[in-house]
Amino acid sequence: MGNRIVARALVASLILAAAPASFAAGAAPHATFNVSTLRTQGSYDRFIVKYRDGTTQRTNAAAATQAVSAALSRTAATSSSLRAGKAAMPVASYARKLGTGADLVRVSRKLTASEADALIRQIASDPAVAHVQADVMMQKVRDIPAAAVSPVVVDDPYYQRYQWHFRAPDGTAEKIGSDASSYANKGGSNVANAWNLSDGTGVTVAVLDTGITNHPDIDLSLADAGYDFIIDSYVSGRATDGRVSGGWDLGDWTTEDKYLASNNPNGCVDANNPAEDSSWHGTHVSGNVAELTNNTTGMAGIAYKAKVLPVRVLGHCGGYSSDIADAIVWASGGHVDGVPDNTHVAQVINMSLGGEGKCSDDDVTADAISGAISRGTTVVVAAGNENDDTANYSPSSCPGVIAVASNGITGKRAYYSNYGTGVTLSAPGGGVYANDASSGTVVSAGFSWSAINDGTHEPTTADYGGMAGTSQATPHVTGTVALMLAAVKGASLPTPTPAQIKTLLTSTAHAFPSTPDKVIGAGIVDAYAAVNKALGNDTGPGEPDVTALTNGTSVKASGDGSAKVFSIEVPSGARTLVFTTSGGTGDVSIAVKNGTAGSETTSAKKATNNETVTVARPASGTWYLTVTSPASYANVNVLVRFTAP
Incomplete structure (x- = not known):
């Protein structure tokens, strides 16, 4: 050890956004899409497409891939880099079906943010599509x-x-x-x-x-x-x-050169995201x-x-x-x-x-x-x-x-x-x-x-x-x-x-x-x-929270003058039930009763926190101890003890 x-x-932090949008009135059906996760310096080659129930693309991987390929072709007409031949035309390939029913489709090279934006919008223009978003990398x-x-x-x-x-x-x-x-x-x-x-x-x-x-x-x-x-x-x-x-956990360090964004299009380490040793976050x-x-x-x-x-x-x-x-x-x-x-x-x-x-x-x-x-x-x-x-x-x-x-x-x-x-x-x-x-x-x-x-x-x-x-x-x-x-x-x-x-x-x-x-x-x-x-033991609106005590174990109490309530379960046959407060600062008083409707026994000595109430032969059930004070008090020991049967 x-x-x-x-x-x-x-x-840990996900870089995952969802800014919904739809096409103009009269275009049916409407698709939502998310481009808010795209960063100017980012690059993207994975896209999550949710096809509508009843469409061929929903159940056929080849059809889903072909639909994205068609969107890539349409994107070439709107992307200046592709239209000018400055960048190679990417090719779509099917990755897998997600547990939600959506499809993950990849393209053969990383797209710039503007290219990815154009592709997402073109995919969303397909009437078979319900929603599309980039599959972004999530980071801490x-x-x-x-x-x-x-x-x-x-x-x-x-x-x-x-x-x-x-x-x-x-x-x-x-x-x-x-x-x-x-x-x-x-x-x-x-x-x-x-x-x-x-x-x-x-x-x-x-x-x-x-x-x-x-x-x-x-x-x-x-x-x-x-x-x-x-x-x-x-x-x-x-x-x-x-x-x-x-x-x-195999580790999540990013201190090697292969994680530099300048060395790898998938890299995450740059001027705004320093390299880190493994976090062991999941263990913590x-x-x-x-x-x-x-x-x-x-x-x-x-x-x-x-x-x-x-x-x-x-x-x-x-x-x-x-x-x-x-x-x-x-x-x-x-x-x-x-x-x-x-x-x-x-x-x-x-x-x-x-x-x-x-x-x-x-x-x-x-x-x-x-x-x-x-x-x-x-x-x-x-x-x-x-x-x-x-x-x-x-x-x-x-x-x-x-x-x-x-x-x-x-x-x-x-x-x-x-x-x-x-x-x-x-x-x-x-x-x-x-x-x-x-x-x-x-x-x-x-x-x-x-x-x-x-x-x-x-x-x-x-x-x-x-x-x-x-x-x-x-x-x-x-x-x-x-x-x-x-x-x-x-x-x-x-x-x-x-x-x-x-x-x-x-x-x-x-x-x-x-x-x-x-x-x-x-x-x-x-x-x-x-x-x-959850157990049905609500103290009810307006009543103070109740802190459960165990036999012979003291706890510290501090307050600003408002009442604090403690409870203890007393078994049948227990003897000599003693409630005490001691130490700390302030001037507390205590009141003790058996159950919420029982009669109270009090101890209210002046200028001291040393209060005691003793019950020789207590009835079984839940007993309550209420601590009060006319002003603030701190670090008062609260102890309840009894002789078990």
């Missing part, structure tokens, strides 16, 4: 690096020191990692309390990312059952083209979702008994939208030609991906997501890291997704996080800088912490590290969904639909500690409240 923790910030956004630090409750040794993002957003001051200062935690996801209700058992989560690496703190039982959907060998890093079984995301917990090793995961199905869609220079669409279909139980059907269908998909362009109903990614949702799979995606309206990015603007923004430990919107009415809710992804500022001192509290690898190119030593971004916020919501699904399954309740899950998340989100500078959804994900409501 590596003896260092590396902090990195990373969000630039990392936000942090200085390396040295590592030194659940029994996972790094959990308490680093993973603030799993704890309750109750204002408790926390000193994270190597930080010299403490920060009031108002941005956590309340996962630690949700562990009293669910652990993710019986749920499969598909992580569509760079794949996964060997790590002793991650359940890898489905790693071989996953799949590598990257066909192009230049992107996958394999010797030959083609997809292979297994969701393993998977760790946040389901890292093993209470195993005396490393860190913790949210739905730690859920199964992660790794699906590799991002490699060197990123990954194609066509491969990602197929992966969505496959992971959710749909069929993709040439790939064995998935026998471990995911109930929830995590896509820590985002990029330029509005996602319309006709886009290949939207089609894939719609199919997944129709099969009962919830799709959770990153809102993006561009500090811009997420309506301008895909797949976060695709219909039906749960789009996740990022907040830091103080509960503020992370300065890089996308925003807007398309965001469903926020989750802790890390603010990078002290007090979640937009610049300043990089701190350990500015990151989300999870499993990682130390390899520069290929994977080497398993380790732990920090990343910041909406990519890291997203698995907090995904893991929460897994907890919800496992809880209702364990209680033999009906499985909520993806739409119902979205409503449960937004209706239980924790209120932002202050009004965000931009709209980032209903609030901060509250795993405990979401699981509780």
Whole structure:
């Protein structure tokens, strides 16, 4: 095991847009097309064409290819370079049928942006076509690096020191990692309390990312059952083209000369896109979702008994939208030609991906997501890291997704996080800088912490590290969904639909500690409240959130004077039930009652936090402890204990 923790910030980003357009009135039928992904300096040789049902092109590959060939001929009349004979006339060839039913067609040479624009418009003029777009390369956004630090409750040794993002957003001051200062935690996801209700058992989560690496703190039982959907060998890093079984991360470095745009038309490294070592992004995301917990090793995961199905869609220079669409279909139980059907269908998909362009109903990614949702799979995606309206990015603007923004430990919107009415809710992804500022001192509290690898190119030593971004916020919501699904399954309740899950998340989100500078959804994900409501135990509108306690385990409480409510389940035959508060600052009082309708017993000593209520022979059931104060208080120990029968 590596003896260092590396902090990195990373969000994978799709360069995938969908600006719909149609031809003039009277032209029937209308086709939509997307040219907004084309970049002036870009080059394109792959196009996704969705033919209409009932057309020959829909079912006949030769006819589909011929239609594109005809469009190429028409393009020659409109392209100045082709018309003047300055560039060779490209030839179309059929690539494959996508899982959405669209066709991927390639041309024999790279087209300039203007040539690709002309070809897309000509393809769309075919009455048999419903939609056409370029198959663009998807890339990750630039990392936000942090200085390396040295590592030194659940029994996972790094959990308490680093993973603030799993704890309750109750204002408790926390000193994270190597930080010299403490920060009031108002941005956590309340996962630690949700562990009293669910652990993710019986749920499969598909992580569509760079794949996964060997790590002793991650359940890898489905790693071989996953799949590598990257066909192009230049992107996958394999010797030959083609997809292979297994969701393993081979590395996604771009530090070799062959990835220079100046050396290769497929290259991604240029003045605006520096070379990078391998990110191990998929391992980090998977760790946040389901890292093993209470195993005396490393860190913790949210739905730690859920199964992660790794699906590799991002490699060197990123990954194609066509491969990602197929992966969505496959992971959710749909069929993709040439790939064995998935026998471990995911109930929830995590896509820590985002990029330029509005996602319309006709886009290949939207089609894939719609199919997944129709099969009962919830799709959770990153809102993006561009500090811009997420309506301008895909797949976060695709219909039906749960789009996740990022907040830091103080509960503020992370300065890089996308925003807007398309965001469903926020989750802790890390603010990078002290007090979640937009610049300043990089701190350990500015990151989300999870499993990682130390390899520069290929994977080497398993380790732990920090990343910041909406990519890291997203698995907090995904893991929460897994907890919800496992809880209702364990209680033999009906499985909520993806739409119902979205409503449960937004209706239980924790209120932002202050009004965000931009709209980032209903609030901060509250795993405990979401699981509780999924089980039918909603506290009701206007009532405070309830934090579940375990016998003999103290928690910290901080507040601004508003009531905080705690609960504990007391078994039949228990004796000497004692509620106490102690330490910290301020002057709290407590009230105790059995059930929501029971009579209260109070303790309200002046000028002290040392309050006690003792019940000699408590009745079985749920007991509630309410902590109040006339003013702010902080770091008060709350403890309930009883003698078990």
